[in-house]
Amino acid sequence: MNDKNQEIVRGAFREYYFKHSSQVEMPQDIAHREFGYMHLAAGMTRHLSFKSRGEVMAGLVREVPSDVYCSNAIYRFPTLPMNEKQWQGADLIFDIDGKDLDLPCVPSHTYRVCASCKHVSPPSEKEYACLSCASKKAEHVSIPCSRCIDGSKKEAKRLIDFLIEDLGINKSSIRLYFSGNNGFHFHIDDESYRPLDSPARSDLVGYLSGIGLMAESIGVRKSPGSDLAFVKFPKGGLDYGWRKKIADRLKIDATSAIKLSNRIKEKGFSAFKSEVDSMAREAGVRIDPQVTTDVHRVFRMPGTLNSKSGLTKKRCDIDQIDSFDPFQEACLLGDSKIKVHLKTPVKFSLKGESFRISKESAELPAFAAVYLICKGLADAS
Amino acid sequence: MSIRVGPGDLAKYPFLNEAGEYLRQSGFGWDELEKPEMKEIIDTAASRIAAGTAGQVNDSLERYEKEILVFLVSLILVKSISIEPVLKKYSLSEARRAEKFLTEDLKKQTDPQKRALFAKIFEDLFSLKIDVAENGRLFKVKVTDYLRRSSHFHEQEWRMINRLVSRGFVFLDADEVVRLVRNELAILIHDRVAKMNIPQMPAAIRQKADELRAELAPKVQYRAQAVTEYPPCIKHALEVMGRAENLPHSARVMLATYLLAVGKPVDEVVEVFKNAPDFNEKITRYQVEHLAGTKGSRVKYSVPSCDKLRTENLCFATGDCAGIINPMQFGRKRA
Structure with a gap:
């Protein structure tokens, strides 16, 4: 980002942290978290520690980082190098990124x-x-569109369902946020997940993503030496969790052993196995596995700005997810006029206003100008 | 309800604290191990250790006074042999023995007294709370308690996706509940031996330990052979690179750590990536050196496990991958 752009973005971001400080949410055990800043000029500073909300906010207004991160982990000594920090546990987090959803738009x-x-x-x-x-x-x-957001919302709703129905997590322990650009972040306030190490979280990611489901787990076993199978439904039945999801898709229940057996006879066991595998992947949630399995990650802090857009990582009530409009609710920068030079014709909507600009220069409200500068599609003139 | 551990239970579970209490009450002292009538106990213990080291599980059950002593003497012998693989194998065989009894007892869970005893064993020794499921046929453990343990198992059937999961609980049968804690049981026995402090080793034990050491030492040493072929995940990544297609970051990390781990020099590893559509030699070299532990954090990165690769969709397992948990083990055989 050139100096002029940096100056504009810094001004808008500083004003945000000054006027909207109440948006910034502090983590539990603040003194035991590692904080990190990404700088507008370039580079990142990690291993920072703050004792209170006041210290965090003073840092944000003073430094005006382009992005602010906080560890999901709790450390005894958050400022020391990684292998000396003494890891005490980490919150469970999830990232749904619109760009990973292969949306046609x-x-x-x-x-x-x-x-x-x-x-x-x-x-x-x-x-x-x-x-x-x-x-x-x-x-x-x-420039994500409303279809991108709807795609991410669909995944988020699927994840919420898994978290409540399968993992038994209380609805009140699930905090959902718009990521500030093109997706959703989840923070789970359930201490029983804190001690889990990376392999345990990886298993959980496999569960949620529908990876690794065996035909055997719904009671279908290969007959030795042939591509046929025999069916004996599991003791626990097909009424819950993945077994139910697959049974519903196969349109079977505990009484359909013969029906299923005939179906497998037609296709062979190998084909059935791959069918079950694709069904599971389709029914799973597309979450970023790296984010959830990394127990030393610094993750975007709720209520701070995302330098890919100038939008806020904004809390979304899980009961209101359908009506949540991030381009309206997460757009909290000011609207003083800023002149920009556009590198390409653009169209986008923010704060309920549609912009369709084909001229090379334009005067835009700060939130829109910063949006385009952050995207690299315009320069401050 | 008060929970009473009976003598029959102590014979099966001599690692319970109550077994130590029994020995204290019976006034047992170290010098008794020198008595001629202890020879039978010492011999039984020695043969259990030899069998355990050979991977066999002894499930015979003697009267409880003898079982408790055999267990104690076995621990002292293993301590005295002082070869780590022997201790590991012995601990695992004891764990499997207890696993067998625990499974049988847990299946009789209709008896509330027994059920309470097992709940106590699981909670005391492993901090694992188990409940009988509503249908009365299965047990349930909390998802987090399950994940903490199962994620260290290699078999695909233990991945949580292959389990019955509902409302925060994983449902398991008796065999599975016990299998879940087998490793911890082995660790418990291992740690008990490791922390043991024996002021003076009785001569009879010392002599038996020397014999066992001479017998067992050559059996537990083995040498790994060099890799003869790349595993399918690495082959796949190399093929993608060969076609100059984009390889995700995680696959690049896998490929680089693997090639470094099999001894390829940094230059050669960098060369592998030169086909990448976004290749930049300076960046690639830094990243490879970072993984090799010569730049940046100075931590040498290990090759990701098969589990991790499966989650990242990088696993292309073939039949030759059976039984391995890391690509590094592919093609390696015991000499």
Whole structure:
């Protein structure tokens, strides 16, 4: 980000941390968390520690980081190097990222920024080649649309269902946030999950993502030496958890052993096995496995700004998820006028206002100008 | 309801604190191990250790006074042999023996007295709370208690997705509940031996320990062979690289840590990535050196486990992968 852009973004971010300090949520055991800042100029500072809300907020207004992170882990000595921190446990967290959902709308709002000359090409279905220097390497910048958000919401709702129905987590222990760009973050306030190590969390991720489901777990076993199978439903029945999910999809219940057996006869065991595997992956939630399994991660702090957009990591009531509009509710920067030079024609909506700009320069409210600068689609002029 | 551990239970579970209490009350002292009538006890203990080291599980059950002494003498002998693999194998065989009895007893869970005893064993020794499920046929443990243990098992059937899970509980039958704590039971026995402090070893024990050491030492040493072929996950990653297609970051970490671990120099590993669509030699070299532990955090990264690779969709297991938990074990055989 050039100096002029940095100056604009810093001003808008500082004003946010000054005016909207109540948005910033502090973690439990604040003194035992590791904090980290990403800087507007570049680079990251980790291993920071604060004792109180006041200290955190003073740091934000003074430093104006581009992004603020806090560890999901609790350490005895949060400022020491990683192997000396003395890990005491970590909150369970999940990340649903719209860009991992392979949504069909994405190419229609993805801009390409050339890796060599930084020229910006507007969305296009054609194979990429920079219009200015013909390079084929580019960074992809997406302006998420309401369909992207709906896609992430669908995954979030599926995760909430797993957390409550299968894992028995209290609804009140689930904190859901819009990530500040194109997805949702979950923070789970359930201390029994804190001691779990990385392999245990990885198993949990497998469960939620529908990875590794065996046909045997619904009672279908391969007959030795052939591609046939025999069916004996498990003692615990097919009424809960994954067994129910798969049974529902196969349209079977505890009385359908013969029906299922005939079905497998037609296709063979191997084909049935892959069918069950794809059903499970389809019914699973698309969460980022790295985020949940990493027990030393610094994770975006609730209520802080995301420098990919200038939007806030904003709390979303899980009962109101359908009506939650992040482009309205998470857009909390000011609206003083800022002149920008646009690198490409753009269209987007923020704070209930639709912008469709094809001119090279424009005067925009700060929230919109910062949005485009953060996306790399405009420069402050 | 008060819970009484009877003599029959002590014979099966001599590691319970009540067994030590029984010995104290009976006035047992170290010097008694020198008595000629103890020879039978020492011999039984020695043969159990030899069998345990060979992977056998002894499930014979003598009268409880003898079982408690045999267990105690076995611990002293293993301590005295002082070869870690012998201790590990012995601990596991004792754990499996107890596992067998626990499973049988747990299946008789209709007796409330027994049920309470087992709940107590699980809670006291392993901090694991077990309840009988509403249908009365299965047991239930909390999801977090399950995950903490099962994630260290290698078999796919123990992944939580292959379990009956509902409202925060995992439902298991008696065999599975006991299997869940087998490793902890082995650790408990291992730690008890490791922490044992024997002021003066009786001569009869010393002599038996020397014999056992000479017999067992050569059996527990083995040498690993060099890797002959790449595992399928690595082959797949190399093929993707060969086609100059994009490989996710996690797959690159897997590939680099694997190649480094089998002894490839950094230059050669960097070369493997030169086909990547976003290849930048400077960045790649730094990252490979970081993984090798020569740059940055100075921590050498290990090859991700098969479990982790499965979660990241990087596992392409074939039949040759049976029984391995890390790509590094692929193709390695005991000499």
